Amino acid sequence: MCRNIQQLRGAEPAATDAEVRDAALQYVRKVSGYRVPSAANQATFEAAVDEVAAATRRLLDDLTVGGGSKPVVPLQRRL
Numbered sequence: 001m002c003r004n005i006q007q008l009r010g011a012e013p014a015a016t017d018a019e020v021r022d023a024a025l026q027y028v029r030k031v032s033g034y035r036v037p038s039a040a041n042q043a044t045f046e047a048a049v050d051e052v053a054a055a056t057r058r059l060l061d062d063l064t065v066g067g068g069s070k071p072v073v074p075l076q077r078r079l
Contacts, residue, residue: 008060015060017053024053 005023008015028048029035037045 008056009063010065017057020056020060021049021053024049024056027052 005026006019008019008023011019028045032041032045032048034041034045
């Protein structure tokens with residue numbers, strides 16, 4: 001659980017829904033302290049991942065990147 005969440009802004013091609021969900025899952029794991037939640041917490045955990053993924057997608061879709069922005073290191077896509 002020590003890997004970093006990758007920057008998704010400016011990815012070419014744009015970040016996929018799977019990449020956004022993976023980032024959301026990593027975030028919720030880090031914040032909750034659970035890699036795999038108990039059965040009692042599973043529904044809450046999954047709802048949090050869905051909400052974070054939706055918020056992340058909205059953020060990425062709505063951001064305006066200025067001309068002076070740092071170049072983005074391309075994502076290492078899984079084949």
